[in-house]
Amino acid sequence: MAPQDPEMTVPNGCQPSEGSLQASPAWLESRTRASLALADGSVFHGFSFGYDASTSGEVVFNTGMVGYPESLTDPSYAGQILVITFPLVGNYGVPSDERDELGLLRYFESDRIHLKAVVIQDYSFISSHYTAKRTLGEWLKEQRVPGIYGVDTRAVTKLIRQHGAILGRVEIHGETKVDTVEFDDPNKMNLSAQVSRTERQVFLPPPLGAGASIAGSPERSTPLNGETVSSTQGRTVHVLAVDCGIKNNIIRYLVNVLRAKVTVVPWDYDFTNDEFDGLFLSNGPGDPTHCAKTISHIQAVMQRPNPPPIFGICLGNQLLALAAGAKTYKMKFGNRGMNQPCVD
Numbered sequence: 001m002a003p004q005d006p007e008m009t010v011p012n013g014c015q016p017s018e019g020s021l022q023a024s025p026a027w028l029e030s031r032t033r034a035s036l037a038l039a040d041g042s043v044f045h046g047f048s049f050g051y052d053a054s055t056s057g058e059v060v061f062n063t064g065m066v067g068y069p070e071s072l073t074d075p076s077y078a079g080q081i082l083v084i085t086f087p088l089v090g091n092y093g094v095p096s097d098e099r100d101e102l103g104l105l106r107y108f109e110s111d112r113i114h115l116k117a118v119v120i121q122d123y124s125f126i127s128s129h130y131t132a133k134r135t136l137g138e139w140l141k142e143q144r145v146p147g148i149y150g151v152d153t154r155a156v157t158k159l160i161r162q163h164g165a166i167l168g169r170v171e172i173h174g175e176t177k178v179d180t181v182e183f184d185d186p187n188k189m190n191l192s193a194q195v196s197r198t199e200r201q202v203f204l205p206p207p208l209g210a211g212a213s214i215a216g217s218p219e220r221s222t223p224l225n226g227e228t229v230s231s232t233q234g235r236t237v238h239v240l241a242v243d244c245g246i247k248n249n250i251i252r253y254l255v256n257v258l259r260a261k262v263t264v265v266p267w268d269y270d271f272t273n274d275e276f277d278g279l280f281l282s283n284g285p286g287d288p289t290h291c292a293k294t295i296s297h298i299q300a301v302m303q304r305p306n307p308p309p310i311f312g313i314c315l316g317n318q319l320l321a322l323a324a325g326a327k328t329y330k331m332k333f334g335n336r337g338m339n340q341p342c343v344d
Contacts, residue, residue: 033173034148036081036119036156038166039183044156049123050140050147052172056184057081057116059168061157063337068118068136069094071336072145073108075195075245076314077115078285079186081168083156089120089149090136093127102203102255107131109247113143114195114285117170119156123149146170164332187330191286192244192294192315196267203251205236205259236261240276242294243267244315245284254280268293272300278309281316288318288328298323 032048038059061083062071068089071082095107105111118140127135140147148170160166167183237260241251244267254262260278265271267284268291279301281294288295301307302323312320318328 034146035171035173036083036148036151037169037171038159039168040159040163040166042159044119044151046119046148046150048146048172049125049137049149050118051144052175053144053146054169054171054175054178054181055081055116055146056167056169056181058186059083059119059156059160059166060334060336061085061153061160063157063335065338066092067338069107070109070249072113072115072118073105073110074247074283075110075114076247076283076285078191078195078245079184079189080115080285081117081119081170082115083119083151083153083160084121085153085157087121087153089118089123091124091127092129093132094134094136094139095131096133100252102252104248104251109249110195113140113145115145117146117148119148119151119153119170121149121151121153123147146172160333165330165334186285187287189286190290192267192284192291195245195285196243197264198266200266200269201264203255203262203264205255205261237278238263238276239278239280240265240271240274241280242269242271242282242297242316244282244291244294244319246282250280250282250313267291270297272297276308278311281310281312281319283314283316285315287330288315288322291315291319294319295323 032052034046034048036044036046036059038044057079059081060077063085064071065086068084071077071084097108098106100106123137125135125137134142137147167185169181169183171178171181237258239254239260239262241254241262241264243264246264251262251264254260262280263274263276270293271279279298281298298310298319301310310320312318322328
Protein backbone atom coordinates (compact mmCIF):
# COMPACT_ATOMS: atom_id res chain seq x y z
CA MET A 1 0.00 0.00 0.00
CA ALA A 2 1.36 3.41 -0.98
CA PRO A 3 2.64 5.77 1.72
CA GLN A 4 0.43 8.66 2.66
CA ASP A 5 1.61 12.27 2.60
CA PRO A 6 -0.74 13.84 5.16
CA GLU A 7 -0.24 17.43 6.16
CA MET A 8 2.35 17.55 8.89
CA THR A 9 4.57 19.91 10.79
CA VAL A 10 8.12 19.99 9.47
CA PRO A 11 10.88 19.60 12.10
CA ASN A 12 12.85 22.61 13.31
CA GLY A 13 15.65 23.55 10.95
CA CYS A 14 13.94 21.93 7.97
CA GLN A 15 10.95 24.16 7.43
CA PRO A 16 11.08 26.97 4.86
CA SER A 17 10.78 30.58 5.98
CA GLU A 18 7.09 30.76 5.11
CA GLY A 19 6.35 27.47 6.88
CA SER A 20 4.93 25.87 3.72
CA LEU A 21 5.45 22.21 2.88
CA GLN A 22 5.08 23.03 -0.79
CA ALA A 23 8.30 25.06 -0.58
CA SER A 24 10.34 22.17 0.85
CA PRO A 25 10.41 19.38 -1.78
CA ALA A 26 14.00 18.58 -0.82
CA TRP A 27 12.93 17.64 2.71
CA LEU A 28 10.06 15.54 1.40
CA GLU A 29 12.41 13.62 -0.89
CA SER A 30 15.05 13.17 1.84
CA ARG A 31 12.78 11.22 4.19
CA THR A 32 13.87 7.64 4.86
CA ARG A 33 11.33 5.20 3.51
CA ALA A 34 10.21 2.28 5.64
CA SER A 35 7.67 -0.55 5.45
CA LEU A 36 5.63 -2.79 7.70
CA ALA A 37 5.64 -6.27 6.14
CA LEU A 38 3.25 -8.87 7.57
CA ALA A 39 3.62 -12.64 7.49
CA ASP A 40 0.57 -12.97 5.22
CA GLY A 41 2.33 -10.98 2.50
CA SER A 42 0.68 -7.61 3.16
CA VAL A 43 3.02 -4.60 3.01
CA PHE A 44 2.28 -1.08 4.30
CA HIS A 45 4.69 1.67 3.23
CA GLY A 46 5.63 4.77 5.18
CA PHE A 47 8.59 6.78 6.46
CA SER A 48 11.00 6.30 9.34
CA PHE A 49 10.93 8.74 12.26
CA GLY A 50 12.71 6.68 14.94
CA TYR A 51 15.86 4.63 15.07
CA ASP A 52 16.89 3.45 11.60
CA ALA A 53 17.13 -0.31 12.14
CA SER A 54 14.96 -3.14 10.85
CA THR A 55 13.31 -5.46 13.37
CA SER A 56 10.53 -8.01 13.74
CA GLY A 57 7.90 -9.13 16.25
CA GLU A 58 4.20 -9.73 16.81
CA VAL A 59 2.03 -6.93 15.42
CA VAL A 60 -0.63 -5.64 17.84
CA PHE A 61 -2.81 -2.53 18.01
CA ASN A 62 -3.87 -0.02 20.66
CA THR A 63 -7.03 2.09 20.32
CA GLY A 64 -6.19 4.68 23.00
CA MET A 65 -6.22 8.37 22.00
CA VAL A 66 -3.41 9.22 24.45
CA GLY A 67 -0.86 7.43 26.61
CA TYR A 68 1.96 6.51 24.23
CA PRO A 69 4.72 7.21 26.84
CA GLU A 70 3.02 4.73 29.15
CA SER A 71 2.31 2.15 26.44
CA LEU A 72 5.84 2.17 25.04
CA THR A 73 7.34 1.55 28.50
CA ASP A 74 4.77 -1.09 29.50
CA PRO A 75 6.71 -4.40 29.81
CA SER A 76 3.61 -6.26 28.57
CA TYR A 77 4.47 -5.03 25.04
CA ALA A 78 7.86 -6.80 25.01
CA GLY A 79 8.52 -8.45 21.66
CA GLN A 80 5.66 -6.64 19.92
CA ILE A 81 5.29 -4.06 17.16
CA LEU A 82 2.68 -1.54 18.31
CA VAL A 83 0.21 -0.05 15.82
CA ILE A 84 -1.58 3.01 17.25
CA THR A 85 -5.01 3.51 15.66
CA PHE A 86 -5.52 7.14 16.73
CA PRO A 87 -4.23 9.12 13.73
CA LEU A 88 -2.19 11.93 15.37
CA VAL A 89 0.71 10.81 17.57
CA GLY A 90 3.58 12.75 19.10
CA ASN A 91 1.86 16.11 19.53
CA TYR A 92 2.47 16.28 23.30
CA GLY A 93 6.02 14.96 23.17
CA VAL A 94 7.77 12.90 25.83
CA PRO A 95 8.36 13.98 29.46
CA SER A 96 11.61 13.89 31.42
CA ASP A 97 13.29 10.96 33.17
CA GLU A 98 12.51 12.45 36.58
CA ARG A 99 12.12 9.91 39.37
CA ASP A 100 9.53 10.00 42.13
CA GLU A 101 9.95 9.42 45.87
CA LEU A 102 9.91 5.66 45.30
CA GLY A 103 12.82 5.88 42.90
CA LEU A 104 10.57 4.98 39.94
CA LEU A 105 10.42 6.98 36.72
CA ARG A 106 7.56 9.37 37.39
CA TYR A 107 6.06 9.52 33.90
CA PHE A 108 6.72 5.99 32.63
CA GLU A 109 5.73 2.41 33.46
CA SER A 110 9.31 1.06 33.55
CA ASP A 111 12.88 2.15 32.96
CA ARG A 112 12.92 1.67 29.17
CA ILE A 113 10.89 1.08 26.03
CA HIS A 114 10.09 -2.63 25.74
CA LEU A 115 8.30 -2.96 22.39
CA LYS A 116 10.15 -3.65 19.14
CA ALA A 117 8.76 -0.79 17.00
CA VAL A 118 5.95 1.78 16.68
CA VAL A 119 3.69 2.25 13.65
CA ILE A 120 1.52 5.38 13.35
CA GLN A 121 -0.35 7.42 10.76
CA ASP A 122 0.42 11.13 11.28
CA TYR A 123 3.54 12.13 13.23
CA SER A 124 3.86 15.55 14.86
CA PHE A 125 7.49 16.61 14.55
CA ILE A 126 6.91 19.48 16.98
CA SER A 127 5.49 18.77 20.43
CA SER A 128 3.61 21.17 22.70
CA HIS A 129 3.03 20.28 26.35
CA TYR A 130 4.29 21.68 29.64
CA THR A 131 5.95 18.35 30.53
CA ALA A 132 7.55 17.75 27.11
CA LYS A 133 11.34 17.57 27.14
CA ARG A 134 11.87 15.87 23.76
CA THR A 135 9.94 14.65 20.76
CA LEU A 136 8.72 11.10 20.32
CA GLY A 137 11.19 10.61 17.46
CA GLU A 138 14.11 11.80 19.59
CA TRP A 139 13.09 9.42 22.39
CA LEU A 140 12.84 6.46 20.00
CA LYS A 141 16.33 7.21 18.69
CA GLU A 142 17.70 7.44 22.24
CA GLN A 143 16.17 4.04 23.02
CA ARG A 144 17.17 2.53 19.63
CA VAL A 145 13.56 1.71 18.71
CA PRO A 146 12.30 2.04 15.09
CA GLY A 147 9.19 4.04 14.22
CA ILE A 148 7.15 4.43 11.00
CA TYR A 149 4.62 7.13 10.09
CA GLY A 150 2.45 7.56 7.01
CA VAL A 151 0.81 4.14 7.45
CA ASP A 152 -2.95 3.56 7.32
CA THR A 153 -3.00 2.14 10.85
CA ARG A 154 -6.73 1.50 10.86
CA ALA A 155 -6.37 -0.69 7.78
CA VAL A 156 -3.66 -2.65 9.62
CA THR A 157 -5.98 -2.98 12.63
CA LYS A 158 -8.84 -4.29 10.48
CA LEU A 159 -6.49 -6.86 8.98
CA ILE A 160 -5.41 -8.04 12.46
CA ARG A 161 -9.04 -8.28 13.58
CA GLN A 162 -9.86 -10.46 10.58
CA HIS A 163 -6.68 -12.52 10.47
CA GLY A 164 -5.84 -12.70 14.15
CA ALA A 165 -2.45 -12.20 15.79
CA ILE A 166 0.20 -11.95 13.08
CA LEU A 167 3.96 -11.62 12.89
CA GLY A 168 5.54 -8.68 11.09
CA ARG A 169 8.75 -6.91 10.17
CA VAL A 170 9.65 -3.24 10.21
CA GLU A 171 11.93 -2.70 7.23
CA ILE A 172 14.01 0.48 6.98
CA HIS A 173 14.88 0.97 3.31
CA GLY A 174 18.62 1.20 2.69
CA GLU A 175 19.49 -0.25 6.08
CA THR A 176 22.23 -2.87 5.74
CA LYS A 177 20.52 -5.68 7.71
CA VAL A 178 17.04 -5.31 6.24
CA ASP A 179 17.32 -8.51 4.16
CA THR A 180 18.48 -10.63 7.10
CA VAL A 181 15.60 -9.91 9.51
CA GLU A 182 13.38 -12.97 9.88
CA PHE A 183 9.84 -13.11 11.25
CA ASP A 184 10.38 -13.56 14.98
CA ASP A 185 7.67 -15.06 17.23
CA PRO A 186 8.14 -13.63 20.74
CA ASN A 187 5.59 -16.07 22.18
CA LYS A 188 8.16 -18.85 21.93
CA MET A 189 10.37 -17.10 24.49
CA ASN A 190 10.06 -16.55 28.24
CA LEU A 191 9.50 -12.81 27.98
CA SER A 192 8.80 -12.40 31.71
CA ALA A 193 12.37 -13.49 32.41
CA GLN A 194 13.58 -10.74 30.07
CA VAL A 195 11.59 -7.86 31.61
CA SER A 196 11.46 -8.82 35.30
CA ARG A 197 13.70 -7.17 37.88
CA THR A 198 16.48 -9.44 39.12
CA GLU A 199 16.56 -8.41 42.78
CA ARG A 200 14.03 -8.16 45.59
CA GLN A 201 12.94 -4.60 46.34
CA VAL A 202 10.90 -3.22 49.26
CA PHE A 203 8.65 -0.13 49.14
CA LEU A 204 7.30 1.36 52.40
CA PRO A 205 4.63 4.03 52.87
CA PRO A 206 5.63 6.86 55.26
CA PRO A 207 3.77 7.42 58.53
CA LEU A 208 0.59 9.46 58.25
CA GLY A 209 1.40 13.15 58.22
CA ALA A 210 5.01 12.59 57.22
CA GLY A 211 6.44 14.75 54.47
CA ALA A 212 7.95 13.62 51.22
CA SER A 213 10.91 11.31 51.45
CA ILE A 214 14.25 11.75 49.77
CA ALA A 215 13.84 11.46 45.98
CA GLY A 216 15.29 8.27 44.57
CA SER A 217 14.86 6.20 47.72
CA PRO A 218 13.18 2.85 47.02
CA GLU A 219 12.11 2.58 50.67
CA ARG A 220 9.70 5.50 51.07
CA SER A 221 6.74 7.14 49.36
CA THR A 222 4.51 10.18 49.63
CA PRO A 223 0.79 9.72 50.45
CA LEU A 224 -1.59 10.95 47.78
CA ASN A 225 -4.54 11.48 50.10
CA GLY A 226 -5.69 11.19 53.68
CA GLU A 227 -6.86 7.59 53.58
CA THR A 228 -6.37 5.51 56.70
CA VAL A 229 -3.28 3.27 56.69
CA SER A 230 -4.17 -0.28 55.74
CA SER A 231 -3.38 -2.39 58.77
CA THR A 232 -3.69 -5.83 60.25
CA GLN A 233 -3.95 -5.61 64.04
CA GLY A 234 -2.17 -2.28 64.07
CA ARG A 235 0.54 -3.05 61.56
CA THR A 236 0.91 -2.12 57.90
CA VAL A 237 -0.41 -4.70 55.45
CA HIS A 238 2.39 -6.47 53.60
CA VAL A 239 1.84 -7.35 49.94
CA LEU A 240 4.31 -9.51 48.05
CA ALA A 241 4.22 -8.63 44.35
CA VAL A 242 5.68 -11.01 41.77
CA ASP A 243 7.26 -9.03 38.93
CA CYS A 244 6.46 -10.73 35.63
CA GLY A 245 6.53 -7.30 33.96
CA ILE A 246 4.95 -5.10 36.64
CA LYS A 247 4.10 -1.48 35.82
CA ASN A 248 5.33 1.40 37.97
CA ASN A 249 1.82 2.70 38.57
CA ILE A 250 0.78 -0.59 40.17
CA ILE A 251 3.54 -0.18 42.76
CA ARG A 252 2.66 3.50 43.24
CA TYR A 253 -1.01 2.67 43.82
CA LEU A 254 -0.35 -0.12 46.30
CA VAL A 255 2.09 2.04 48.29
CA ASN A 256 0.78 5.60 47.94
CA VAL A 257 -2.97 5.04 47.82
CA LEU A 258 -3.55 1.73 49.60
CA ARG A 259 -0.54 2.48 51.83
CA ALA A 260 0.72 -1.08 51.95
CA LYS A 261 4.25 -2.31 52.40
CA VAL A 262 5.11 -3.86 49.04
CA THR A 263 7.91 -6.34 48.43
CA VAL A 264 8.50 -6.76 44.69
CA VAL A 265 10.35 -9.95 43.73
CA PRO A 266 11.65 -11.41 40.45
CA TRP A 267 9.39 -13.69 38.41
CA ASP A 268 11.19 -16.86 39.56
CA TYR A 269 11.73 -15.87 43.20
CA ASP A 270 10.80 -18.62 45.67
CA PHE A 271 8.33 -16.96 48.06
CA THR A 272 6.85 -20.19 49.39
CA ASN A 273 8.39 -19.70 52.85
CA ASP A 274 7.94 -15.91 53.03
CA GLU A 275 5.38 -14.26 55.28
CA PHE A 276 2.95 -11.75 53.74
CA ASP A 277 -0.69 -10.72 54.02
CA GLY A 278 -1.49 -10.84 50.31
CA LEU A 279 0.08 -12.15 47.11
CA PHE A 280 -0.06 -9.98 43.97
CA LEU A 281 0.72 -11.51 40.56
CA SER A 282 1.57 -8.80 38.05
CA ASN A 283 0.89 -8.20 34.40
CA GLY A 284 3.52 -9.22 31.88
CA PRO A 285 4.24 -10.29 28.29
CA GLY A 286 4.04 -13.57 26.45
CA ASP A 287 2.78 -17.07 27.14
CA PRO A 288 2.13 -17.75 30.86
CA THR A 289 3.06 -21.42 30.51
CA HIS A 290 6.72 -20.35 30.23
CA CYS A 291 6.56 -19.22 33.88
CA ALA A 292 6.56 -22.76 35.29
CA LYS A 293 8.57 -21.75 38.36
CA THR A 294 6.09 -19.01 39.24
CA ILE A 295 3.14 -21.38 38.81
CA SER A 296 4.80 -23.92 41.12
CA HIS A 297 5.37 -21.28 43.81
CA ILE A 298 1.75 -20.10 43.56
CA GLN A 299 0.51 -23.66 43.99
CA ALA A 300 2.59 -24.04 47.15
CA VAL A 301 1.01 -20.92 48.65
CA MET A 302 -2.49 -22.06 47.63
CA GLN A 303 -1.91 -25.32 49.52
CA ARG A 304 -1.13 -23.60 52.82
CA PRO A 305 -3.56 -24.41 55.66
CA ASN A 306 -4.61 -20.72 55.71
CA PRO A 307 -3.59 -19.30 52.35
CA PRO A 308 -3.44 -15.50 51.99
CA PRO A 309 -5.58 -13.65 49.44
CA ILE A 310 -4.10 -13.93 45.93
CA PHE A 311 -4.81 -11.35 43.22
CA GLY A 312 -3.64 -11.68 39.63
CA ILE A 313 -3.93 -9.08 36.89
CA CYS A 314 -3.46 -9.76 33.17
CA LEU A 315 -0.70 -12.39 32.91
CA GLY A 316 -0.91 -12.83 36.68
CA ASN A 317 -4.55 -13.86 36.40
CA GLN A 318 -3.57 -16.52 33.88
CA LEU A 319 -0.79 -17.76 36.16
CA LEU A 320 -3.28 -18.08 39.01
CA ALA A 321 -5.63 -20.04 36.73
CA LEU A 322 -2.84 -22.39 35.66
CA ALA A 323 -1.84 -22.92 39.29
CA ALA A 324 -5.45 -23.87 40.07
CA GLY A 325 -5.45 -26.49 37.32
CA ALA A 326 -7.09 -24.57 34.47
CA LYS A 327 -5.70 -24.23 30.96
CA THR A 328 -5.08 -21.06 28.96
CA TYR A 329 -5.03 -20.36 25.25
CA LYS A 330 -4.06 -17.38 23.12
CA MET A 331 -6.99 -15.27 21.91
CA LYS A 332 -7.37 -14.38 18.23
CA PHE A 333 -6.21 -10.84 18.97
CA GLY A 334 -5.95 -8.52 21.95
CA ASN A 335 -7.87 -5.26 22.22
CA ARG A 336 -5.47 -2.89 23.93
CA GLY A 337 -6.91 0.50 24.74
CA MET A 338 -8.99 2.44 27.23
CA ASN A 339 -12.62 2.80 28.28
CA GLN A 340 -13.61 -0.49 26.71
CA PRO A 341 -17.32 -1.39 26.92
CA CYS A 342 -18.46 -4.40 28.92
CA VAL A 343 -21.67 -6.17 29.80
CA ASP A 344 -22.66 -6.35 33.48
